[in-house]
Amino acid sequence: MTRRRDARVRLPDLLALEPRRLLTTLIAIVDSGVDLNDSSVVPYLDLTSAYDAYNERTYAQAGAQAILDTSLTHGHGSVVANMTVQGIVAAAAASSRPPDVKIMPIRDTSSGLNIDPNAVIRGIFWAADHGASVINLSVNFTYNASLSDHDDPRDGSTLVDAIAYAQSKGAIVVTAPGNAARSIELIPVFPPYADDPLYSTTRPTPTNVLVAAAVDANGVLTPVSSWGAVHVDLGAYSGPEGATSYSAAYASGVAGVVADLLPDGSSPRRVLDVLESTVTPTSQTVGAWSKTGGVLNPAAAVARAVQPLASADGSIVIDAGAASDVDFQGGAAATTTAVVDLGGIPSPPDATVFQTARQGSAFSYAIDGLTPGSMYHVRLDFSETRYDGPGQRLFDVLVNGVTQISALDVFAAAGGENRATARDLIVQADGSGRISLAFKGIRGDATVDAIEVSPSTDIAAGKPATSSSIESWSYNPALGVDFSPTSRWSSGQWMQSTSTAWYAVDLQDFYTITDVRLDWERAYAVDFQIQVSDDGRTWTTIKTVAGNQAYGVMDLSGLSGEGRFLRIYCTQTSAGSNNYSLFDLQVSGSRLNDLAQGATATATSSESSAYTPPAAFDNDATTRWSSGQWMQGSQSAWLTVDLGSISAIRDVRLVWEAAYAADYQIQSSVDGKNWTTLQDVQGTGVVGPAYFPDLGGVGRYVRILCLNPGPINDNYSLYDFNVYGEPLTNLATGKVATSSTNESNFYAPSMAVDANPASRWSSGQWMQNTTTGWLAIDLGAKYDLGAVVLNWEAAYAVDYQIQVSDDGQDWTTIRSVVGNAKPGVDIQGGLSGSGRFVRIECTRLNWALNYSLYDVQIFGSPTVAATTTSAAVATADSPAWSTWTASAAVAPVATAPLAAPTPTVVPASLTVLPPPIRRALPAAAFAIRSPRVPAPAPSFARVGRPGLRTSRN
Numbered sequence: 001m002t003r004r005r006d007a008r009v010r011l012p013d014l015l016a017l018e019p020r021r022l023l024t025t026l027i028a029i030v031d032s033g034v035d036l037n038d039s040s041v042v043p044y045l046d047l048t049s050a051y052d053a054y055n056e057r058t059y060a061q062a063g064a065q066a067i068l069d070t071s072l073t074h075g076h077g078s079v080v081a082n083m084t085v086q087g088i089v090a091a092a093a094a095s096s097r098p099p100d101v102k103i104m105p106i107r108d109t110s111s112g113l114n115i116d117p118n119a120v121i122r123g124i125f126w127a128a129d130h131g132a133s134v135i136n137l138s139v140n141f142t143y144n145a146s147l148s149d150h151d152d153p154r155d156g157s158t159l160v161d162a163i164a165y166a167q168s169k170g171a172i173v174v175t176a177p178g179n180a181a182r183s184i185e186l187i188p189v190f191p192p193y194a195d196d197p198l199y200s201t202t203r204p205t206p207t208n209v210l211v212a213a214a215v216d217a218n219g220v221l222t223p224v225s226s227w228g229a230v231h232v233d234l235g236a237y238s239g240p241e242g243a244t245s246y247s248a249a250y251a252s253g254v255a256g257v258v259a260d261l262l263p264d265g266s267s268p269r270r271v272l273d274v275l276e277s278t279v280t281p282t283s284q285t286v287g288a289w290s291k292t293g294g295v296l297n298p299a300a301a302v303a304r305a306v307q308p309l310a311s312a313d314g315s316i317v318i319d320a321g322a323a324s325d326v327d328f329q330g331g332a333a334a335t336t337t338a339v340v341d342l343g344g345i346p347s348p349p350d351a352t353v354f355q356t357a358r359q360g361s362a363f364s365y366a367i368d369g370l371t372p373g374s375m376y377h378v379r380l381d382f383s384e385t386r387y388d389g390p391g392q393r394l395f396d397v398l399v400n401g402v403t404q405i406s407a408l409d410v411f412a413a414a415g416g417e418n419r420a421t422a423r424d425l426i427v428q429a430d431g432s433g434r435i436s437l438a439f440k441g442i443r444g445d446a447t448v449d450a451i452e453v454s455p456s457t458d459i460a461a462g463k464p465a466t467s468s469s470i471e472s473w474s475y476n477p478a479l480g481v482d483f484s485p486t487s488r489w490s491s492g493q494w495m496q497s498t499s500t501a502w503y504a505v506d507l508q509d510f511y512t513i514t515d516v517r518l519d520w521e522r523a524y525a526v527d528f529q530i531q532v533s534d535d536g537r538t539w540t541t542i543k544t545v546a547g548n549q550a551y552g553v554m555d556l557s558g559l560s561g562e563g564r565f566l567r568i569y570c571t572q573t574s575a576g577s578n579n580y581s582l583f584d585l586q587v588s589g590s591r592l593n594d595l596a597q598g599a600t601a602t603a604t605s606s607e608s609s610a611y612t613p614p615a616a617f618d619n620d621a622t623t624r625w626s627s628g629q630w631m632q633g634s635q636s637a638w639l640t641v642d643l644g645s646i647s648a649i650r651d652v653r654l655v656w657e658a659a660y661a662a663d664y665q666i667q668s669s670v671d672g673k674n675w676t677t678l679q680d681v682q683g684t685g686v687v688g689p690a691y692f693p694d695l696g697g698v699g700r701y702v703r704i705l706c707l708n709p710g711p712i713n714d715n716y717s718l719y720d721f722n723v724y725g726e727p728l729t730n731l732a733t734g735k736v737a738t739s740s741t742n743e744s745n746f747y748a749p750s751m752a753v754d755a756n757p758a759s760r761w762s763s764g765q766w767m768q769n770t771t772t773g774w775l776a777i778d779l780g781a782k783y784d785l786g787a788v789v790l791n792w793e794a795a796y797a798v799d800y801q802i803q804v805s806d807d808g809q810d811w812t813t814i815r816s817v818v819g820n821a822k823p824g825v826d827i828q829g830g831l832s833g834s835g836r837f838v839r840i841e842c843t844r845l846n847w848a849l850n851y852s853l854y855d856v857q858i859f860g861s862p863t864v865a866a867t868t869t870s871a872a873v874a875t876a877d878s879p880a881w882s883t884w885t886a887s888a889a890v891a892p893v894a895t896a897p898l899a900a901p902t903p904t905v906v907p908a909s910l911t912v913l914p915p916p917i918r919r920a921l922p923a924a925a926f927a928i929r930s931p932r933v934p935a936p937a938p939s940f941a942r943v944g945r946p947g948l949r950t951s952r953n
Contacts, residue, residue: 025085025260027134028104028796030120031077032952033069041081044539050132050786054116067102067105076952077238078198080107080138080249080881083239087253087298101253102780104132107141115158115952117145117153122310125154125164125454128169133259133271135166135447136252137175138953141190144200146756155734156755160194160202167208172268174210174252176233176244176744179224181285185778191230203644204598207432208268210255210275211917214247219282219295219435230287233272233934234279236296241598245953251275254298261305263369268284269432270368274304277329277366312479317349318365318451320358331363331439334447336385338881345422346484347382353421353450354383361445364438367453372428373591375459378425378435381450384411385418395446399427402620407442420449424483426462428619431598460587462568464506469495471579479497480582481505488521491570493578500579504567506536507587508621510653513542513555513566515588521581524551525571532563534653534691539567543600562592562691590652592617593730596702596723600642605631606717613639616721627702627812629715637716640703640837645935646670646789646857648725649678654690654704655720659713661706666692668699670789670857672826675703685710696749698728698787698829698859702777714863728787732838733857736778743850749775752853760793763842765850773851776839783836783860784807785814787829790840791855794821797840804835811839 026046030053034041050059050067054219057064069078081103088101106127108119120139146158155850157165165171172181175191184192188407191209193199212226215235218613222242225235236254259271278301279294283897304327319325321333333356338356387393390412397405414421435453436897439446441578465477471492479487480503501890516530522549530543542561550553551574570580601613607628615623615638627637651668666679678695687710702723706716737749743764751759752775763773788802802815814833822825838858842851 004372016324025099025101025134025256026104026125026127026130026132027088027101027136027248027256028106028130028132029081029084029136030106030108030123030127031079031080031136031138032109033067033077033107034080034081034103034105034150035069035075036064036067038078038082039711040175041078041085041103042616044085044101044103044106049104049126050404050787051106051123051126051130053106053119053126053437054773056122056462064601065327067107070109070306072833076138076245077107079239079241080136080245081230083246083249084136084256085251086237086239087250087255088257089253091254091257091298091302092690094166094302094429095257095261097716099257101260101943104130113494115139117141118149119146121145121147121157121159121162122152122174124166125157127165128162128171131891132166133194133495134248134255135173137173137191138248139191140176140178140953142188144190144193147176150754153734158200159190160201160206161729163191163194163209164202164206166205167268168205170268170337170532172208172255172271173206174212174248174255175228176215176248176605177211178953179243180226181224182225183227184198184228185332187564192228194700194759198892203642204431208272209271210234210251212236212244212251213245213290214235214242214244215282215295216242221284221286221289227284227286227289230291232290233276234290234292234294234296239772240792243953248953251296253303253783258301258305259448261302266369267372267433269434270770272435274369275301278304278356293488301722307378316367316453316727317352317353318367318453319356320448320450322353325356325371327360327367328358329364329366331358331360331446333357337642338385339417340385340854341362342777343419344414345420346736348420349381349450349452353381354385357385357447357449358404359447361441362435363438363446365452366452367435367437367489368433370433370453371455372429372431372433373781374429374690375456376427376435376592377430377452377456377458377461378427378437378886379452380405380423380425380437380448381420381452382408382410382414382422382447383418383420383449384414387411387444387488388417392441393444393447394442395444396440397423397446398436399425400430400436400620401438410447412739421900424462435791437473439921445533457588458586459511460505461505461583463508465504465585465900467491467503468501468508469497471495477503480585485519485584488583490521490523491579494521496579496929498573499573500569502567502569503580503582503585503587504536504565507564507566509619509899510534510562510564510651510722511585511587511589512563512592512593513559513563513589515555516566517584517586517588517919518554518556518568518582520554521552521583522551522574523577523579523581524548524574525568525570525572525580526574527570529569529571530556530559531569532561533565533567534563535689536565540567541569541801544751593726594722595647595725595727596641596721599644601625601640602642603627603639604637605633607631611717612638613641616718617641621655621719623718624717625721626657626717627715629659629713632715633701635709636705638703638705639716639721640672640701641721642672643700643702643727645725645727646698646700646730647727647841648786648860649695649699650726651691651693651701651722651724652679652695653692653720653722654718656685656687656690657717658687658716659709659717660687660710661704661716662710663706665705665707666695666696667703667705669701669703669826670699671700671791672827675705676827696829697725698789698827730857730858731779731783731860732777732856734779737761737775738778739763740773743767747852750854754778757791757854760852760854762793762795762852763850765795765848768850771843773842773846774839775851775853775856776837777856777858778808779836779838779858783858784834784862784863785831785838785858785860787831787859788815788838788840789857789859790822790826790828790853791857792820793852793854795828795852796821796846797822797842797844797851797852798846799842799844801841801843802828803837803839803841804833804834805837808837812840813841826934
């Protein structure tokens with residue numbers, strides 16, 4: 001690609017805005033602008049939402065000046081746009097239908113290519129809010145830059161925050177590793193490090209970032225390109241210049257086409273998986289150079305993006321081994337002309353799927369684009385068309401890494417050759433909306449004919465079931481939840497010693513139960529109760545049925561109850577029957593929001609790499625954390641989870657292994673340093689489930705502080721640690737704040753609501769002429785307050801009041817605190833009051849002679865005009881503010897360091913850097929730029945971070 005430099009460029013007139021179809025896939029280029037004279041680029045521009053993020057003006061407002069490349073002698077953004085078009089064209093050439101992909105230009109610089117971090121962050125938010133599916137960034141920072149603009153409602157948001165926001169809007173971010181010809185694993189660089197939790201406070205850490213190193217037409221790393229075995233994902237063509245800005249742009253173009261071809265609603269992770277799973281493996285002289293070890297392959301990516309075959313009911317059907325089979329890794333396609341008998345499975349798929357199969361000693365499928373955390377019915381269809389007897393082919397099937405089907409013999413299961421059989425599973429999609437299936441041969445190889453995936457509304461299907469008695473193994477409890485309408489459970493008229501019997505199912509997570517469907521055999525229950533339980537021991541009745549006079553299907557809706565276990569408790573048999581029998585039990589409900597699932601966890605110690613803290617938060621009932629009786633230096637140990645944001649903590653559920661704690665405390669914290677005890681268990685800890693409802697806590701961190709082990713073991717071990725509640729929004733962040741006095745502009749009231757924990761407001765001991773001082777915040781609208789969290793500097797208030805006002809003039813005190821004795825985090829929960837303005841009125845000084853606050857956080861819900869005079873009642877959808885514990889009532893527990901090793905921190909993603917290197921990393925000076933034309937040093941006139949550099953790649 002060639003381009004004249006230093007040429008005179010004609011400034012185009014205002015282009016007419018092109019009407020855009022809603023289905024257009026947009027690639028946002030956040031850069032120095034575009035060349036409106038480039039005939040290869042202009043047809044791909046969509047200017048409807050074009051934006052100058054530096055001057056904060058739209059194309060509609062300012063015309064071509066808003067997006068024209070400001071680096072006219074360098075043409076950086078112009079070349080990036082051209083390379084993006086090349087990526088679009090390369091991918092489109094492999095597609096059977098023309099993709100509808102356009103470019104949304106967003107400028108982030110002033111004249112001369114002076115990069116403004118504020119504009120970069122603004123640009124990402126703008127792109128996400130205006131429909132971009134792909135966001136291209138050609139910039140590196142040596143730190144996680146933050147937006148510094150008090151007039152912007154997102155003031156204080158970091159670069160990683162913006163990338164996470166883009167993920168929430170369904171967009172991926174494509175970026176470059178830089179042009180330093182080195183491994184970026186040796187020094188942090190953003191945005192490539194955005195998905196590394198060790199370098200980001202954003203929780204959960206975004207997973208929508210694609211980092212593209214630069215390769216030439218032969219797939220070889222260019223002389224200037226940086227690389228990284230952990231933080232670089234793949235290589236991409238970079239044109240003759242070879243800079244990573246252009247490889248990222250090319251990858252953005254391909255990503256845009258893939259996003260356009262995938263089904264509507266596909267997640268950002270789905271787009272990245274397609275790109276990463278179809279690379280062409282390529283070795284480099286530097287050794288391990290990227291996570292995938294391969295170069296972007298546009299044609300293969302487009303082929304993988306083809307939608308799987310959908311059945312009539314909307315479920316996904318993957319015809320293994322057929323031309324449409326694109327979600328696999330490994331194995332080989334096999335075909336047969338044999339006619340397969342489908343009589344052995346209910347509702348079989350089309351017969352043609354049994355003419356092909358995927359086979360091999362080890363292969364896998366990754367099914368993406370699902371709803372994260374939702375339950376799915378996965379049915380695997382098999383037939384044996386090669387072997388003529390049992391025992392010749394045995395294999396395992398692993399679901400999300402756990403063996404669910406062991407030593408399957410298809411011939412034996414189907415009852416012969418050329419006969420179909422199926423296995424049904426209920427599977428939860430992971431946090432990225434994926435279900436992973438792995439097939440591993442034990443004798444011979446593995447095989448599968450079809451994979452069917454459909455949303456599961458029956459949360460009892462396939463779950464562990466128990467009963468008071470069974471007639472025989474042919475009528476065992478599992479047959480009541482086994483997907484078959486003909487098999488059944490029977491209590492047995494001889495085994496059942498009384499007219500009372502029960503049938504229970506473990507839902508394996510906590511749900512709000514709404515509907516139950518029973519399909520009774522002729523031995524039905526006349527009188528029975530539907531009950532729920534948290535622990536399988538103590539039961540609560542949510543529905544009583546008396547006088548039932550019919551067998552068959554019975555639908556019970558409008559139920560309301562929460563629990564992990566559901567039981568049908570039968571007390572009166574039908575006439576002529578002395579037992580109870582169920583063909584089918586189906587349960588509908590919504591899963592409670594487990595704030596801790598997949599969150600970052602830490603602990604005092606871990607027994608080994610097999611028993612690390614994340615194992616208690618992985619939604620896998622078989623894995624666990626263990627403190628280790630040899631690693632644990634004392635009787636005390638703790639396990640902490642970071643929820644990612646301050647939340648209302650309603651319930652906590654634990655599942656202890658045999659090494660349980662006899663004495664322990666459940667604690668919450670806003671800052672991870674100062675702890676409030678929500679539940680104190682003394683001598684009553686037991687192995688198995690433990691459930692603690694209505695804790696009324698608030699915090700970002702939740703900790704199990706183990707104080708005394710049970711009688712058998714000398715350590716502590718948890719299978720599961722669940723936290724139920726609702727994330728809370730800090731109403732004060734970025735709002736207008738005023739105060740009685742300020743020590744200086746460096747300690748202005750806005751510093752207490754700026755999302756920066758290091759900045760603070762100070763009344764100033766010289767400015768404050770009385771012992772009274774105040775800080776007030778305008779929330780912008782009226783709210784019902786539930787809690788206020790203060791973080792006092794050393795100059796804390798001993799006595800103060802929390803006050804509310806509708807007009808900022810007349811104040812009502814809703815909480816008086818007397819005798820506060822320390823700085824740090826001060827949680828005031830259980831508030832009752834409404835107002836638009838909130839004031840901290842300080843009335844008694846400590847030794848410091850002034851008042852100073854690092855942070856004020858305010859939580860509540862918008863005030864709704866009351867229709868009656870009755871008091872508002874907290875519902876399941878709104879935090880139960882009235883149950884929150886005020887710190888004045890329950891003093892925070894400031895725990896001293898435990899006699900244990902340094903806490904083990906296990907991040908969500910691993911890194912190849914050894915800890916000593918990472919701790920020694922410098923905080924500055926990693927600036928790189930395309931080596932094409934010497935460029936002026938970046939200007940930081942609008943950036944409040946002197947000494948830190950940023951650059952184009």
